[in-house]
Amino acid sequence: MTPDVVVAGAGAGGLACARALGALGLRVLVLDRQRTPASIAKGEILQPETVRILDSWGLLDALRATGARPVGRLAIRDPAGEPLLCLDYAGLPGAYRQILCADYGDLRRVLTDRLPPAARIRWGARVTGVLRDSDGRIGGVRFVADGAEQEIHAPLVVAADGMSSPLRRGAGIAVRRQEYPHGLVAFDVAGADVAEEVSAYRTGRGLCLVYPLPGGRCRLYAQVTPDEFRGRVDLGALRPAARRRAGDPPAGRGAAREPGPAPTARGLPAAQRAPGRAGARARRRGRPRGAPDGGAGRQQLPR
Numbered sequence: 594m595t596p597d598v599v600v601a602g603a604g605a606g607g608l609a610c611a612r613a614l615g616a617l618g619l620r621v622l623v624l625d626r627q628r629t630p631a632s633i634a635k636g637e638i639l640q641p642e643t644v645r646i647l648d649s650w651g652l653l654d655a656l657r658a659t660g661a662r663p664v665g666r667l668a669i670r671d672p673a674g675e676p677l678l679c680l681d682y683a684g685l686p687g688a689y690r691q692i693l694c695a696d697y698g699d700l701r702r703v704l705t706d707r708l709p710p711a712a713r714i715r716w717g718a719r720v721t722g723v724l725r726d727s728d729g730r731i732g733g734v735r736f737v738a739d740g741a742e743q744e745i746h747a748p749l750v751v752a753a754d755g756m757s758s759p760l761r762r763g764a765g766i767a768v769r770r771q772e773y774p775h776g777l778v779a780f781d782v783a784g785a786d787v788a789e790e791v792s793a794y795r796t797g798r799g800l801c802l803v804y805p806l807p808g809g810r811c812r813l814y815a816q817v818t819p820d821e822f823r824g825r826v827d828l829g830a831l832r833p834a835a836r837r838r839a840g841d842p843p844a845g846r847g848a849a850r851e852p853g854p855a856p857t858a859r860g861l862p863a864a865q866r867a868p869g870r871a872g873a874r875a876r877r878r879g880r881p882r883g884a885p886d887g888g889a890g891r892q893q894l895p896r
């Protein structure tokens with residue numbers, strides 16, 4: 594079958610494209626280099642308009658069933674947890690007045706499982722370049738699957754193969770990328786009872802972002818200097834630094850309950866994990882749970 598559309602990449606962008614074009618009756622083939630879709634710490638905060646679109650596609654209930662967490666507020670706070678700016682989503686017009694915090698893996702799964710019949714995905718197919726017709730127009734892609742280079746023709750080719758997009762490069766489309774002068778380390782903290790809020794703390798070390806995730810977890814992003822974790826192979830030496838970022842609670846201090854399982858520092862090997870626990874004292878003071886307030890919250894979050 595010659596598809597009408599080839600989409601390179603089965604991330605949220607490629608899958609949404611396949612969903613929308615497939616619903617128009619177009620035959621869509623999505624190619625993704627991953628053999629099995631990986632879960633990555635990104636794309637977790639879904640804004641109300643995204644939620645509305647997912648609902649219009651009949652996907653919202655399935656996403657909610659994964660435990661996606663509704664959140665009504667986005668706040669920028671100082672290290673003590675005092676609000677500098679609060680966006681209360683309840684004040685939005687219309688029916689969609691909440692953020693949904695979901696796993697990116699779950700979102701991809703929900704999109705994948707409910708593609709229209711006219712759209713299909715081929716995993717383990719790495720797109721290597723574009724095919725051009727005699728006029729120079731792109732009319733398909735070259736890809737490698739099962740160890741063999743193959744070609745597929747289609748009148749429309751969509752490059753949804755990520756930020757670096759080899760396909761975009763192959764098509765000769767230039768972008769000017771500007772790197773941030775810092776990096777972010779993502780921690781997946783289990784057993785963290787954080788507020789139903791996306792909290793962005795403006796700390797002495799830069800951004801610290803916290804929000805709830807399915808399964809009683811929370812995401813914690815901590816700003817780091819670009820090379821802070823790069824090329825570190827001595828895991829033992831790295832552990833204190835990782836603990837400082839996530840906060841290493843001194844034994845017994847400010848803890849209302851036992852710490853949950855160790856959080857996973859995404860992008861760091863498992864041995865670089867640091868413990869996490871809910872900011873019970875911060876909650877008692879009326880600040881959002883987990884606030885880096887110098888009490889239990891500070892133990893959890895960097896300053």
Ligand SMILES: Cc1cc2nc3c(=O)[nH]c(=O)nc-3n(C[C@H](O)[C@H](O)[C@H](O)COP(=O)(O)OP(=O)(O)OC[C@H]3O[C@@H](n4cnc5c(N)ncnc54)[C@H](O)[C@@H]3O)c2cc1C
Pocket residue numbers: 601602603604605606607608624625626627634635636637638639640718719720721753754755756759760
């Ligand atoms: C740390 C971080 C946090 C973020 N948080 C949020 C957030 O909270 N909310 C939000 O809305 N957005 C967020 N974003 C942005 C969001 O994740 C991206 O906009 C979104 O993932 C883009 O989707 P995509 O499908 O275009 O690309 P991707 O998700 O990168 O997917 C690209 C796909 O292409 C595949 N691919 C790559 N190369 C090839 C190839 N040669 N051949 C075939 N397949 C290939 C990959 O395997 C992958 O599956 C975040 C981004 C980052 C980095």
